[in-house]
Amino acid sequence: MIRVLLADDESLIRAGIAAILSSDPGITVVAEASDGHGAADLAARERPDVALLDIQMPGADGFTALDLVRGASPSTAVAMLTTFGRDDYVARALDGGANGFLLKAAPPRELLTGVRAVAGGGAFLSPKVTGRVVAGFRARREFDREGGDGRLASLSPRELQVLGLLGAGATNAEIARGLHLAEDTVKTHVSAVFTRLGVRNRVQAAIIAHDAGLTGG
Known part of the structure; x- marks a missing residue:
């Protein structure tokens, strides 16, 4: 039982x-x-x-x-x-x-x-989320293969902070409060992080943040 x-x-x-x-x-x-x-x-x-x-x-x-x-x-x-x-x-x-x-x-x-x-x-x-998780791990492999360290180095100190908070599961509003920024500014930083890292969503960014040790976990 x-x-x-x-x-x-x-x-x-x-x-x-x-x-x-x-x-x-x-x-x-x-x-x-x-x-x-x-x-x-x-x-x-x-x-x-x-x-x-x-x-x-x-x-x-x-x-x-x-x-x-x-x-x-x-x-x-x-x-x-x-x-x-x-x-x-x-x-x-x-x-x-x-x-x-x-x-x-x-x-x-x-x-x-x-x-x-x-x-x-x-x-x-749940099958509805499995595809996104698999895509996240694929993104990590591609990130590593295509020079992930260099991509991380391209992030500004503020963008690294945002990436770390993304990896911890924070929403844009929570990031804004934690970093004392306007939410629109956070959205701009998140968009820049996605572009520089070559990822498409938060789970892909979170996996990279965890691998890089940016989440404190």
Whole structure:
């Protein structure tokens, strides 16, 4: 029996997901939480096989919960659950050690398949985001092959800061606040970073930032 911890701040969403999981006779929901701290406490107590963590929770969000749950119960596989398949979310989840990335809008069968995959020691990405992740790794290989160090050297100190924050999963608004810049200025820097590095999206840029050690991780 696969024992699942489910964390989502919306009770109706939790009920719907729990119902889908419970439709599989090999899966049982052993605990539910509405925030990251609660998820960590329950993980320490229940030692579930899988923790499904919503990303956008108040207080301790899903990324914070990912760290907390992994610390509280290292044997628990963690899959992020979200409405959004944003590239920066995917990169941040994978960098944080998540075993899976699932979309709430996915068919029930996909949710069950993902839970079974991560419970068995594997990894699972929603098919809707897999293509972008694969493209990101291809971009890294091309970046290395075509003189990646030189491209990084072409970035200004401010652009390197922006790249590091992109790698940490920050949005343009968060970068603007962190660097005390106007959001339009951040957009200009992000566009320049993409052009200089030869990448097309945030997940590709994030992979390069992580490889270059710019994210502090």
